[in-house]
Amino acid sequence: MNSSHSSSSQVVLITGASSGLGQVCAQHLADLGHRVYGTSRRAALPGPAESGSSPVMIPMDVCREDSVRAALDLVLEREGRIDVVINNAGVGLAGAIEDCSAEETRELFETNFFGVLRVCRAVLPTMREQHSGLIVNIGSLGGIVAIPFQGMYSASKSALGMLSDALRMEVRRFGVRVTLIEPGDFKTEFTGNRVFSAASQTNPAYTERCRKAVAVMEHDEQNGADPRQLAELVARVIGQASPKPRYRVGMPVQKLIVALRPFIPGVFFEKFIGSYYK
Numbered sequence: 639m640n641s642s643h644s645s646s647s648q649v650v651l652i653t654g655a656s657s658g659l660g661q662v663c664a665q666h667l668a669d670l671g672h673r674v675y676g677t678s679r680r681a682a683l684p685g686p687a688e689s690g691s692s693p694v695m696i697p698m699d700v701c702r703e704d705s706v707r708a709a710l711d712l713v714l715e716r717e718g719r720i721d722v723v724i725n726n727a728g729v730g731l732a733g734a735i736e737d738c739s740a741e742e743t744r745e746l747f748e749t750n751f752f753g754v755l756r757v758c759r760a761v762l763p764t765m766r767e768q769h770s771g772l773i774v775n776i777g778s779l780g781g782i783v784a785i786p787f788q789g790m791y792s793a794s795k796s797a798l799g800m801l802s803d804a805l806r807m808e809v810r811r812f813g814v815r816v817t818l819i820e821p822g823d824f825k826t827e828f829t830g831n832r833v834f835s836a837a838s839q840t841n842p843a844y845t846e847r848c849r850k851a852v853a854v855m856e857h858d859e860q861n862g863a864d865p866r867q868l869a870e871l872v873a874r875v876i877g878q879a880s881p882k883p884r885y886r887v888g889m890p891v892q893k894l895i896v897a898l899r900p901f902i903p904g905v906f907f908e909k910f911i912g913s914y915y916k
């Protein structure tokens with residue numbers, strides 16, 4: 639087993655760590671003794687005095703190539719290596735497909751998909767050179783089961799699933815492992831940060847149904863699982879020499895719905911999802 643897996647303290651970079659799941663994960667991993675670097679667009683560059691505090695917050699905008707590289711360079715300069723990258727930064731977009739402009743959708747994918755791609759591409763040369771490393775991508779159960787009026791978010795997380803699967807096959811020979819964690823609803827600030835497409839507020843064809851569907855989502859999120867569940871799963875995954883390709887975490891009922899999907903005829907399954915989101 640590679641020493642980097644077995645050593646108790648690993649150098650971890652987690653994107654989107656200023657709030658929500660990312661913040662809870664970063665703190666939990668730091669409490670366990672890992673050297674954790676959390677990223678946020680608004681973080682200031684850490685001074686030398688902060689090297690002892692954990693997690694250390696550093697600036698990174700996953701939508702900008704130069705910003706991603708600068709953040710990785712900073713971690714490598716301070717630590718000399720990077721063992722784990724957790725791609726957690728993500729945004730939500732609500733609205734009917736017809737009401738989501740190409741521009742709004744592009745902005746969503748810029749963070750949820752291309753942001754992950756930028757971070758993976760920037761860190762892979764280092765991990766290949768080390769002949770070790772773990773990339774953990776945070777997907778969503780919504781990437782397996784489409785959610786009406788949150789279809790673009792589902793599409794971005796579904797695309798992330800395929801990227802993770804292909805990447806895992808490509809980099810395994812270099813000692814780099816890739817896993818996808820698919821959370822259900824968790825009680826975080828994600829609800830308050832959800833963006834609505836401009837037309838979703840004005841197009842009478844969908845406004846009412848969109849409002850009802852999002853109300854169900856918000857209720858599920860605010861009564862969702864405790865973010866520590868995800869943090870504890872991430873900690874376990876980091877400690878494994880060969881993690882599973884995918885993990886699902888969240889409320890048992892949501893995991894059950896996803897697990898049953900292959901066994902229920904499509905028509906009935908969509909009717910069920912449709913009625914669930916009113």
